[in-house]
Amino acid sequence: xxxxxxxxxxxxxxxxGILTGLKITxxxxxxxxxxxxxxxxxxxxxxxYQYSDRFKGNHILTVKKDGSLRCTAxxxxxxxxxxxxxxxxxxxxxxxxxxxxxxxxxxDILRCVxxxxxxxACPVDAIRMGPEHQTxxxxxxxxxxxxxxxAYRPENKGGVLSKVDDEERHRRGL
Amino acid sequence: xxxxxxxxxxxxxxxxxxxxxxxxxLDIPIAHYCWHEGLSVAGxxxxxxxxxxxxxxxxxxxxxxxxxxxxxHTDNEKVRDAVKWSLDFHLINHxxxxxxxxxxxxxxxxxxxxxxxxxxxxxxxxxxxxNKAVSLGDRVVLDQERCILCSRCVRFTNEVTKTYELGIFNxxxxxxxxxxENRPLNNNYSLNTVDICPVGALTSKDFRFKQxxxxxxxxxxxxxxxxxxxNVKISYNNNGVFRVRPxxxxxxxxxxxxxxxxxxxxxxxxxxxxxxVVERRDDFAGASVKxxxxxxxxxxxxxxxxxxxxxAVVVTAQYTVEEYEAFxxxxxxxxxSTKFYVWxxxxxxxxxxxxxxxRGDKNPNTxxxxxxxxxxxIKAGLWKxxxxxxxxxxxxxxxxxxxxxxxxxxxxxxxxxxxxKLEDVVWxxxxxxxxxxxxxxxxxxxxxxxxxxTFINFKGVEQKIKASVKIIPDAIDLIQxxxxxxxxxxxxx
Numbered sequence: 001x002x003x004x005x006x007x008x009x010x011x012x013x014x015x016x017g018i019l020t021g022l023k024i025t026x027x028x029x030x031x032x033x034x035x036x037x038x039x040x041x042x043x044x045x046x047x048x049y050q051y052s053d054r055f056k057g058n059h060i061l062t063v064k065k066d067g068s069l070r071c072t073a074x075x076x077x078x079x080x081x082x083x084x085x086x087x088x089x090x091x092x093x094x095x096x097x098x099x100x101x102x103x104x105x106x107x108d109i110l111r112c113v114x115x116x117x118x119x120x121a122c123p124v125d126a127i128r129m130g131p132e133h134q135t136x137x138x139x140x141x142x143x144x145x146x147x148x149x150x151a152y153r154p155e156n157k158g159g160v161l162s163k164v165d166d167e168e169r170h171r172r173g174l
Numbered sequence: 175x176x177x178x179x180x181x182x183x184x185x186x187x188x189x190x191x192x193x194x195x196x197x198x199x200l201d202i203p204i205a206h207y208c209w210h211e212g213l214s215v216a217g218x219x220x221x222x223x224x225x226x227x228x229x230x231x232x233x234x235x236x237x238x239x240x241x242x243x244x245x246x247h248t249d250n251e252k253v254r255d256a257v258k259w260s261l262d263f264h265l266i267n268h269x270x271x272x273x274x275x276x277x278x279x280x281x282x283x284x285x286x287x288x289x290x291x292x293x294x295x296x297x298x299x300x301x302x303x304x305n306k307a308v309s310l311g312d313r314v315v316l317d318q319e320r321c322i323l324c325s326r327c328v329r330f331t332n333e334v335t336k337t338y339e340l341g342i343f344n345x346x347x348x349x350x351x352x353x354x355e356n357r358p359l360n361n362n363y364s365l366n367t368v369d370i371c372p373v374g375a376l377t378s379k380d381f382r383f384k385q386x387x388x389x390x391x392x393x394x395x396x397x398x399x400x401x402x403x404x405n406v407k408i409s410y411n412n413n414g415v416f417r418v419r420p421x422x423x424x425x426x427x428x429x430x431x432x433x434x435x436x437x438x439x440x441x442x443x444x445x446x447x448x449x450x451v452v453e454r455r456d457d458f459a460g461a462s463v464k465x466x467x468x469x470x471x472x473x474x475x476x477x478x479x480x481x482x483x484x485x486a487v488v489v490t491a492q493y494t495v496e497e498y499e500a501f502x503x504x505x506x507x508x509x510x511s512t513k514f515y516v517w518x519x520x521x522x523x524x525x526x527x528x529x530x531x532x533r534g535d536k537n538p539n540t541x542x543x544x545x546x547x548x549x550x551x552i553k554a555g556l557w558k559x560x561x562x563x564x565x566x567x568x569x570x571x572x573x574x575x576x577x578x579x580x581x582x583x584x585x586x587x588x589x590x591x592x593x594x595k596l597e598d599v600v601w602x603x604x605x606x607x608x609x610x611x612x613x614x615x616x617x618x619x620x621x622x623x624x625x626x627x628t629f630i631n632f633k634g635v636e637q638k639i640k641a642s643v644k645i646i647p648d649a650i651d652l653i654q655x656x657x658x659x660x661x662x663x664x665x666x667x
Contacts, residue, residue: 074273075386090383096307100274100383123273 056116056129059107061151063159069151070162071126073102077118085111086118097166105150109135110143124164130155178240181248187240194222194235197248204248205257205286207264207372208324209236211422212429213333219264219324221286223256224248232256257290265295267302267347268373269319277374279387283322302347310340311359313379313433314368318350321375327351327367334430335530337361351375362532366430369419380436381417385409393642394421396629398492398538398579398622399435402531403631406431408623410643414443415623426635432532441579441605442621442645448606449646452616462611468618468648469658475600475615476662478571479509482598486572488515488560490583491537493575494627494639497652498546501575504656506550509663513563514554516543517574519583533632536582538622542630557589564595572596575652576603578621602655604646620649627651 032039042049051057062070073090089104118127132155137143151159175186178196187196192215197204207219215237222235227245232253235246247253265283272278304318328340328351339359343352353359359367368376390409397404397418404427409417418439420431440446451471453463479485487505489498505512518524519536526534537543547554555563563569574593577583580603590609593599599613604621626641650658 072274073383074278075389076273079386079388092383096305099307 056114057133058130060128060130060160062162071102073100076121080117080121083111083113105147107145125162176240176242178244180246190239193238204235213329216325220260261291264322275374276377282372313364315377317375321351326370335361335363362432365433396637396639397435399438400533401535401632402533404431415439447646448618454614472658473662476659480663482571484569485512486569488517489575490517490577491540491543492578495542496627500653500656502550504660514552515560516554538629571598573600578604580605618649620651625651
């Protein structure tokens with residue numbers, strides 16, 4: 001079936017229609033020029049929107065006071081992860097107080113569904129979901145985040161400090 | 175035979191049986207840490223409290239022999255409350271190490287806390303601090319904080335191995351498990367203490383931090399480390415095989431196995447295995463060509479066997495009975511000129527025995543090989559006969575059913591020189607070695623976890639193993655090899 005719309009007499013009056021449209025555009029432009037603070041849009045690559053602290057973006061591995069990883073490689077996050085995107089290789093630490101630590105911690109960010117279960121499962125506040133949400137990359141291997149990317153990327157400014165402190169726990173006799 | 179009633183179920187047991195054993199026969203669980211069927215009774219943990227009717231106080235089930243008409247309750251309010259308090263005392267000084275503890279997931283403290291505990295700790299006192307990650311010997315690590323002093327490991331070294339390395343020192347809440355000065359826990363059965371430890375105090379250096387136990391699956395198998403044939407369960411997941419632990423079989427190994435047998439899993443993992451056919455090609459300046467399909471390789475080998483006048487077959491006792499049957503049927507059937515040789519390893523210590531489990535014969539199926547050879551009427555030569563025949567240049571071609579576990583063949587490297595003198599060798603092997611490249615053919619074979627069959631141990635007990643994992647997809651066993659060869663040689667099977 002084909003529909004042919006014949007030009008009606010009414011369609012000759014297009015000038016008022018254009019003017020109505022222009023009026024709306026001009027109204028918003030003038031409003032935005034005079035009220036720049038209330039403007040809805042931002043200049044994206046230069047300006048970035050600050051999400052709330054509860055935003056679940058790219059993962060952060062937190063660090064201890066000395067700058068080493070807080071993670072104890074208990075693998076509860078890897079166990080709990082519904083997307084099975086976390087792979088950890090544990091090793092024995094020289095310091096008997098630390099005992100176990102990850103020599104490799106990798107998150108396949110393309111498989112991650114950003115559910116936040118890893119953050120929930122972690123007993124020592126070693127993994128958090130951060131505020132960043134851009135995961136664009138050029139090469140495929142860039143989507144597998146390793147320890148350098150997760151804990152010491154420039155946005156983390158030398159590492160995010162964990163809330164759980166071993167020395168403090170030890171002092172309290174836990 | 176006294177009759178005992180536990181939770182309404184009755185059973186007749188022999189006089190002198192403990193209540194915990196009678197409950198085990200009835201499949202009624204009683205919480206316990208220190209009691210172990212293979213060790214003496216200590217009565218240290220006070221977890222197995224039960225109520226006996228007409229008895230005002232609760233009794234421990236492990237040290238209470240049954241009497242005629244005894245009526246026992248294990249699951250009423252009074253018992254559960256008492257067990258909860260016992261557990262609370264065990265956990266007073268226990269650190270919250272579960273995230274980094276290897277025992278987590280198979281820990282009795284966790285299990286019983288979920289069954290009986292579920293309380294909030296009410297202790298205001300600080301926990302006692304003790305030493306962590308103490309190395310007790312070459313294979314075992316001790317965490318003194320996690321230890322609940324059940325003394326199972328101490329009794330094991332006193333009663334089973336009679337080496338007396340471990341002891342409990344100091345008193346009260348300062349009691350620690352430790353070794354004596356300059357006497358590390360280095361006996362060949364030390365890893366059994368890790369198995370029987372109900373908590374994470376003793377952990378194995380080999381398995382430590384490799385995997386969390388809930389990522390592993392178990393399958394039942396038979397150890398192929400020596401001719402005792404201990405019953406084992408092997409833990410594995412997608413990343414490979416990780417540990418071997420004993421399975422109870424009172425006829426053969428009881429509750430234990432040796433440390434040497436626990437290393438036997440190592441050669442089956444992918445990185446130690448021959449994963450494809452390797453062929454030495456003279457036309458490529460002696461270079462090796464990899465990756466030819468197994469069926470095609472078997473066809474070429476079959477033609478070679480057909481053409482060659484004299485053929486030597488060398489077998490080791492590392493394969494299953496079913497495999498030997500197929501193999502001998504092929505080579506002793508139509509190929510009448512075949513000469514058979516048996517490669518015996520560790521000839522000096524072959525008959526030795528350490529008094530508990532470990533035997534000098536490091537093959538799982540020596541008896542199976544002898545039996546199958548008798549069945550086919552094969553008179554096989556020994557190594558010196560083979561060596562003499564090679565020197566006399568009797569053969570062009572040898573088919574070698576090589577050892578699956580080359581670690582138990584210490585003379586391997588010296589004997590390879592004899593094989594290298596031959597023009598063509600078909601080397602059936604599951605492991606890699608640099609020197610194998612001198613052989614004409616290397617065919618990847620299955621290891622004992624990948625095939626089904628029968629092992630006959632030193633006593634003549636037949637034990638079945640079952641194919642449970644697939645590690646090398648291209649690997650074949652002697653049955654598939656014989657089928658492939660007989661097709662190309664033209665011998666009806």
